[in-house]
Amino acid sequence: MIKSVLQVISSYVMSMFPSPLIDDIEKMLNTFWWGGGSNNNKGIHWLARDKLACLKAKGGLGFRNFKAFNMGMVAKQAWNIIQNPNSLAAKLVKARYFPRSSLLEASLGYNPSFAWRSIWKARQIILRGCRWRIGSGDKILVIYDPWLRGKGDRWVSSPQVEDMYHLVVKDLILENYKMRDIA
Incomplete structure (x- = not known):
């Protein structure tokens, strides 16, 4: 139930912006998993958080690592800007943040928006693999x-x-x- 509801709800939001809600979502997940339903929230920690996010084949429960998933989704948006430079979104971002260079060469600039800071940070993932x-x-x-x-x-x-x-x-x-x- 947790994987089908809590992890999928945030996918749309995470596809464009690194959400400040990541920590809140992880807290809700941990409370549900370990809370035990009592008022003092001192449930039994049956499994470490690292094991929850580990693949099932490796002994974990296969929960999504929200921070890594979020960076992957934002890197996908950066890749779309690189691959589709004639799209409206790519033209807008380019005109505002890197008019004389490519996305991979762009600097963070002064007073960047939350979305641009996210894309600029995620381009490091692309640079490592492209x-x-x-x-x-x-x-x-x-x-x-x-x-x-x-x-x-x-x-x-x-x-x-x-x-x-x-x-x-x-x-x-x-x-x-x-x-x-x-x-």
Whole structure:
């Protein structure tokens, strides 16, 4: 009953804004689970909160981690802004908060709204997991953008001469062979 009611109600609100209600929802969940129905609210703590939020396959009860779920939902909104730049919402957010850059390069700015602070914080999730598709390579900066494959560092991390900071991936590709210039 808890999972079907309490966890689903907040999904819509969490899809756009990190809700200050997260702590209240977790308190209600904990009170229901551990409260015991008495006036002193000193129920028996049968299971730690970490176990409640752990997957059932790992011995938990499979409850949702509200903070992680919330950040995931807001990161989804940020991803929608990146993927659909011609949508009305993307145009409005871009015009107000990052008119001369992309969402991934945007700064928090002065006097940001609650929604922008949330999206700006959630973009860190996207930055940790996204990679560029090389394509022609004319828009991907060698030093700044996450374009390298593999599980290691996705950026070129060694110090470079000043000319390298404006170098794009296209400059590293041999045009006729569609492969990297090793020299």
